[in-house]
C-alpha cells in the first residue's frame with residue numbers, strides 16, 4: 001500500500017469516527033480533504049453525501065450520492081441512501097425505485113423494506129405499506145420500529161385488533177417504548193371494549209394495569225374503556241338492585257371484591273370518573289365508610305381492608321375538586337370528624353383518608369401542620385399527603401416567584417380572574433409525554449394534510465402561551481426544539497400549579513408571567529409563535545385581545561387559536577339560560593345540587609347531552625363549561641371575516657378525526673382548508689367542534 005493511500009485510510013477512519021460522534025464539521029473537512037486528492041473516492045463521496053443528508057442539506061448531498069452510485073451502482077447501502085434522499089425531497093416514486101433496487105440485490109435488507117413501507121404509507125397506499133412492514137417483521141421479528149408503525153397504520157385503517165397485537169408485542173420487547181405506549185393510548189380513545197367479563201378480560205386488565213402504572217400519559221383518555229374492566233355488567237346489575245333496595249353495599253362480597261381491585265384504585269388516583277352510574281356507586285360507598293366511622297359498628301380491621309381504596313377515593317375527590325354530591329347529614333358528620341382529627345394527638349390515617357374523600361385536607365390549618373412533615377409506612381398515604389398538603393404548600397411558595405406585569409383593570413378580566421383563582425383550570429395529574437421535535441414538524445403534523453414548506457425549520461422560537469391555565473398543554477409545547485416559552489395567565493393560582501408541574505417534569509424552557517392579555521403590549525417583546533386556546537372568548541372584547549396578540553406576533557409568525565362554536569354549544573347555551581333564570585350560584589353546594597338535577601332529568605335533551613361532556617366531571621371544568629362569567633361563541637363565517645380583516649392565512653384545524661370525516665365529503669379540498677366547505681360540513685354535523693374550533697393561522701404582513 002502506498003503511503004498516500006495509508007494516509008487517506010487513516011483520514012477516512014478518523015472522518016467516520018468523528019461523523020459517528022456528531023463532530024460534523026471535522027468529519028466534513030476530512031471527507032473533503034480526501035476528495036481533494038481523489039474525487040472518485042467511493043467511500044468519501046458516499047459518507048459526505050450521507051452527512052449532508054443528515055444535516056438536511058439535500059442540495060449538497062445529491063451530487064455526492066449520485067457520484068457514489070455511479071461508482072458502485074449495485075451497492076445496497078448507496079441505493080438505500082439515495083432512496084431516502086428522494087423521499088426527503090418530495091419524490092416518493094424516485095425513492096421507491098431505489099428501495100426496490102436494494103431489495104433486488106439483498107431481499108432480506110430489513111431497512112429497505114421498512115423505508116419502502118413508510119414511503120407507501122405517505123402515498124396512502126396502506127395495504128402495500130402494511131405488506132412491506134410485515135416483511136420487516138418476518139426478517140426481524142423484534143424490530144420495534146416496524147411493530148410500532150404497523151400498530152399505527154392498522155389503527156388508521158380501522159384494524160384495531162391487529163393494531164393492538166403488534167403494539168402489545170412491541171411493549172413486551174421494550175416496556176418503556178413511548179411510541180408504542182402513545183399509539184396504544186390513542187387506540188383506546190377510538191375503540192370501545194364490550195362484552196367483558198371476569199373470564200375473558202385478564203389480558204386486557206394486565207395491559208390497563210401496565211398503562212395506569214405509567215406516569216407519562218394522560219390516563220383520562222383510557223377511562224371509558226378502563227371502567228369496563230372494573231365493573232362488569234353483572235356487577236353493575238347487582239349494585240343497581242342493592243341501591244334500589246337500600247341495602248348496604250359493603251355487605252356484598254362482589255362489591256368488596258370489586259373495590260379491592262388494583263385497577264380500580266389506579267383509575268381513582270389518575271383519571272376523572274366520568275360516569276353517572278359509577279358516581280352514584282362511589283357516593284353510596286363513601287357514605288357507608290363515613291357512617292362506619294361515626295357509629296363504630298365495625299372494628300377498624302374491617303376498614304383497614306379497604307385502606308387503599310379509601311385513599312385512592314380521596315385522591316379522586318381532590319382531582320375532581322369535591323364535585324360529588326354530599327348530603328347535609330354527611331356534611332355535618334364530616335365536620336365532626338374534622339374536629340375529632342384536629343383534636344387527636346395521634347395521626348389516624350384511615351380517618352384522615354375518609355375525611356380527604358369529603359374535603360381537601362389543606363383546608364384545615366391544624367391538619368396541614370400535622371401532616372406537613374409526616375411520613376407514613378404506607379406509600380399511598382404519603383402520596384395523598386403530597387397531593388392534598390405538600391403540593392399546595394409548594395404552590396403557595398411558588399406564587400411569590402412569579403413576576404407580574406401590572407394590575408388588572410378591566411372589569412370582566414377581574415371577574416374571570418376571580419373564577420380561575422378559586423378554580424384553576426384544569427386540575428390534572430399526568431400528561432402525555434411528547435418527544436422533542438422541530439416546531440414546523442409539529443405544526444405540519446397538526447395541520448395535516450396541509451403543509452408549510454420553509455427553510456427556517458431550525459430557528460430558535462420565542463413562543464407565547466396566552467392564557468396557559470394550569471399548564472397541561474405546556475407539556476406539549478415545551479417539546480418544541482430550540483424554544484423559549486413565556487406562559488401568561490390572569491390567575492396566579494393557575495400559574496403556581498403550572499410552575500409546580502413543570503418543575504416536577506423537569507421542563508426548564510418555560511417562564512411564567514402573571515398578566516392580563518390586554519397588558520401584554522407593555523412587554524415590548526415580539527414572538528414568532530403565539531398560542532391562545534380557550535381564552536379569547538372569555539374576554540369582554542375578544543377582538544381587542546386578538547389585535548394585541550397580532551401586534552406582538554412577528555411578521556409571518558404563527559398563531560394558534562381555540563374558540564367556542566355556536567353550533568356545538570347550543571345545549572350549553574340553553575343550560576346557561578336555565579342557570580341564570582333560577583339564579584343558581586357558583587358555590588360548590590349549588591354546583592353539586594345543579595348537577596344532580598342535570599343527571600336525573602331524563603327528559604331534558606340539553607341536560608342529557610351534558611352528561612357526555614368531559615367537562616361535566618370536575619368542579620373547575622363544570623364552572624368553565626356552564627357557569628362561566630363571560631363567554632362569546634363563533635361561527636365559521638364569523639371567523640372567516642376576522643381572518644380577512646386582519647390578513648391572516650388559515651392553515652388548518654387540528655382535530656384529525658374531524659379532518660378524516662371531512663375529507664370523505666370534500667375529497668377535492670386536498671389541504672382541508674376551505675372554510676366555506678367546513679361551514680357547510682359543520683351545519684350538517686353540529687357537534688364536530690364540541691371541543692372548540694382549534695386552528696393555526698399565519699400572519700401575512
Ligand SMILES: C[S@@+](CC[C@H](N)C(=O)[O-])C[C@H]1O[C@@H](n2cnc3c(N)ncnc32)[C@H](O)[C@@H]1O
Pocket residue numbers: 413416417420425426466467468469470471472473488489490491494515516517518532533534535538539624
Ligand atoms: C379555559 S382556560 C384555558 C387554559 C388553557 N389554555 C387550556 O387550554 O387548558 C382559560 C384560561 O385563560 C385565562 N384568561 C382568561 N382571560 C384572560 C386574560 N384576559 N388574560 C390572561 N389570561 C386570561 C384564565 O385565567 C384561564 O386560566
